[in-house]
Amino acid sequence: MAKYGRPQDLKKTLKRLFSYMGRHAFLFLLVGVLVSIAGLANLFGVFMIRPVVNAVGQGHVRQAMTGIVVMAVIFLAGVLSALGYTQIMASAAQQVVKDIRRDLFVHMQDLPLRVFDTTSHGDLMSRFTNDVDTISDALNNSFAMMIQAFIQAVGTLVLLFVLSWKLSLIVSVFYVLMMLYIRFSGSRSKKYFSAQQRELGVLNGFVEEMVSGQKVVKVFNHETANLDTFINKSANLQQVSEKAQSFAQTMVPMVVSLSYVNYAIVTLAGGWLVWNGTMDLGSLASYLVFVRQAAMPINQFTQQSNLVLVAASGAERIFLFMEQKPEEDQGVVRLGHVDGMPCWIHPRPEGEDEIVPVKGVVEFHHVDFGYHAKHLILKDLSLRADQGKKLAFVGATGAGKTTITNLINRFYEIRKGSITFDGIDVRLIKKDDLRRSLGIVLQDTHLFTGTIRENIRFGNLDATDEQVVQAAKLASAHSFIERLPQGYDTMITNDGASLSQGQRQLLAIARTAIADPPVLILDEATSSIDTRTEKLIEKGMDALMEGRTVFVIAHRLSTIRNADEIIVLDHGMIVEEGSHDELLEKQGIYYQLYEGMFELS
Template sequence: LVIINAMDIGGLASFLQFSRTFAQPLGQMSQQMNVLLSAMAGAERIFAILREEPEVDEGTVTLDQRDPNQWYWVDGDKRIPVVGNIQLHNVDFGYVPGVRILKDINVWAEPGLKVAFVGATGAGKTTITNLINRFYEIDSGVITFDEIPVTKIKKDDLRKTISIVLQDTHLFTGTIADNIRYGNLDATDDEVIKAAKLANAHSFIKRLPQGYQTEITGDGEGLSQGQRQLLAIARAAVANPKVLILDEATSSIDSHTEALISRGMDQLMEGRTSFVIAHRLSTIRNSDVIMVMDHGEIIERGDHESLMEKHGVYYKLYTGQIELD
C-alpha cells in the first residue's frame, strides 16, 4: 500500500506498532500458561509428600549416645550397653501380600564378625538388609539387636547405630566434606578427614584441586564410580556405627580401585558387626561366614574353606561353573 501510495509511511509505522502491541499480551498469556502448568505439576508432587502418612513408630527403647565410647539402649530404667549383636530367627517376608520373598531366614552376627551374602540377582540379599533397618516389617519371625526385638527400638535410634553403603551411591551438590558429613551432621572437620582416611578416600581427595572443599555437582559428575563408592564408605565411617551393611555396587571397577575399596571396607569393619553383599567373590573370601542365597532361602553357609570342600553351589560359583548374575 505504501509503494502504490495508498498509505503513508506514518500509517505503516503505526500499523506495525499497533499489531505488535496487540500480539504481545497474547504471547505473554501463553507463556504464563506454561509457568502455571509447570507450577501445578510441582504442586502435585509437594502435595503428594504432604499427604504421605508418617511411619508409625511404636518403639520405646531409645539410644543414649552421651558417652561416645559406650552407647546404651534405654529400656525404662534398664540400661543395656550397645554391642551390635544382630539375630534373625525364622524370618519370613514379602513386599506384597501373598508373594514370599524371604523364607525362614536365620542369621546371627556379632562385633568383629563379617557375614557375607552371595547369590544370584533377585535372591533377596538387599531385602535382608532392608529388614534389619526396619524399612519394612517382617511377616513372621523375630529380628533382635542386642537381644532386644527391633520392633521395640525407636526407628530413628535403631538407624543411628547402623550404617549402610548402598548399591548405588548418591552424592549431593556441595563440597566433598559436606557430602561425607552427611553421615553425621555434627562431625567436625577432623572427624571428616579421619573417616576419609579410614575409608581410603583421603589420598584421592587430597589430589583434587580444592581438596575437601571441591564442589560436587550432578551426583558426582567429575568422580569415577570407585571414587564415589569410597566417599560413600567415608560417609558410613563418619557415623561410627556399630553395625555396618555394605551392598557392593554391581558395576565393574578397575582392580586397583577394587583393592582400595576392599582395604577401606576392611579397616572400617574392624570391631563392628558387618554384613557384606558381594557381587565379586574375591571381596568376601575372608568373611567369617558366607551365606549362599537362592530364591529367598539360605541354601549353604560356612566359611570359604568349608564351602569349597562341600563342592556345592558356592564351589560352583567360585570355580565359575555357574554365574552369579
C-alpha cells in the first residue's frame, strides 16, 4: 500500500517531475509570469496606501484621487492575472498528469509477467489513482500558490524595511518565533501524517478486497468478522489522524495569534513614531496593512510545501515502478505471410531472409525452469508436439503443467535448455509475433467491459461481424448469444457477472477461435463447463483444433481421452507418456488416476 512521507531521493524525484513539466514549459512559464504579477500587484497596491493617506492628510484631493485610481488599476491587474493563471494552471497540470499516466500505462504493459505475479493488485492500482492524484493536487493547488506566497513573503519583508527599519526589527523577532513554531509543529506532525497515509492505504486495500470478494464473503457468512476487522483498521486510522491533525491544526492559530500580538505592539510603536514626527502617517498605515497580512504567505508556503512533499512521495513511487526493467526481447524473427500462408521471416546476415512455413511444431530440449533459482519446477524436460497433434498434460497441482504453457509464450525465461517453434529458438522470435501465433483459453476467463461482439473481436481487432459470428458458432456460443436481449450487442460489465461460468468460457473460446492461431493452448479450458455444455462444444473444438498443434491441460481425465499423446508429469518430470489406451495398458500412474477418479486436485 502507498506510504507517503518524505521521498527517499527528493532531488531525483523533482528532477524527473520537472522533466514532465518541461514538456509544457511555455504554459508553466506563463503561469509563473502571471503569478508574479498577481503577487507584486498585491504588494504595490498596499504600498500605494502611503501616498494616498499622505495626500489626504495634506489636503491634496486630486493627488489622492490619482493615487486611488492607480491603486485600483494595480489591484485589477492582480485580479486578472490570478484569473488567468488559475485557468492555465488547470490545463497545464492535467496535461502533465496525462503524460505521467500514459507513460505509466505504457511501461506497465512492457513489464514481464513476473512483476504482476509479485505485485498486489491494490498496490499497482494505487499508482494510477492515489499517487497520480497527489501529483495533480500539488500542481493544481501548490505550484502557483508557493510562487505567489514566496514573492509576497519576501516582498513584504523588503517593503517593511523600506517603510521603517526600526519597526521591522520588532517584526523580525516575531517572524523568527513563527518559523520556530512552524518547524516544531511540522516535525511532530510529519511522522503522524506518514502513518495516516499508511493506515489509509491499508484500509482502502481491505475495502477493495471485500468489495471484489463479496460473493465469497456472503457464502461463508463472514460479514460480522469483516466488520470487526474494518472497525479495527478504521480505529487505527482515526488514532493516527487525530495525532497528525492535533499538531497540524495548531500551526495556523498559533501563527495568527503571534501575528496579532505583533500587530498590537507595532501599532503602539508606530503611533509613537508618528507622534514624534519620525514617521509619516501614510507610511504607518501602509506598514500596518503589511504587518497584518505578513503571516498569511508564510502559512501558505509552509502548508503547500507539505503537499508538495506528499506529491513527491507519490511521484517517487510511480517513477520507481517505471524504472523496473521491461520485458526483454532480442528476437529478430517475425511472423508474416507469403502467398497468403503464414510463415516465419528469419533475417540472415548474408542477405536474403529465410522463409520458414508456420507449422506449429513445438519442442522442448532438456529444459530446466524454476520461478526461484533454488527451486526448479521443470527438470531436464524434453518433449515434442508435431503439427496437428493434440498433446495433453496431466499431473497433480504443482507438477508443472501450466508452467510449460507459460514458457511456450515466453512469459518467463528458461534457466537451461531451449524451446523451438518450427525449429527456431523462441528466443529468436519477436515476442509479439510469437504470442500472435498462439491462442490460449484459460480456466479463469476474463471478459472486458463492452459488448459481446467487442469481447470476441478482442482476439482479432480487424475481424468482420461475419467472422465474429462464425467464431461464436465454432465455439457453440452463437445460440446463447442470440437469446440475450441485445444479442451480440449485449453489454458485459464486471467481468461478465451476468453470464454463467460456462457462457463466459464459451466466449473466451470464441475469442481464441477468431484469432485463428496455428497453436492452441487450452489450460483447463473446460473445467468450469458442465458436462452438457462440454459436449456441445466438442464438435466446434474439434473443428478449431483441426490442423493445429494443441496443448491441453485438464483436471478431468475424460476430456483428454482423444489426445494423440498424454504426458503425465510429477514434480516437473515426465513419468509416463503415450495415448490413452497405451497408458491404461501400462497400468501405471495414469491408470491409477483414471480408475480412481476422473479429476485431479
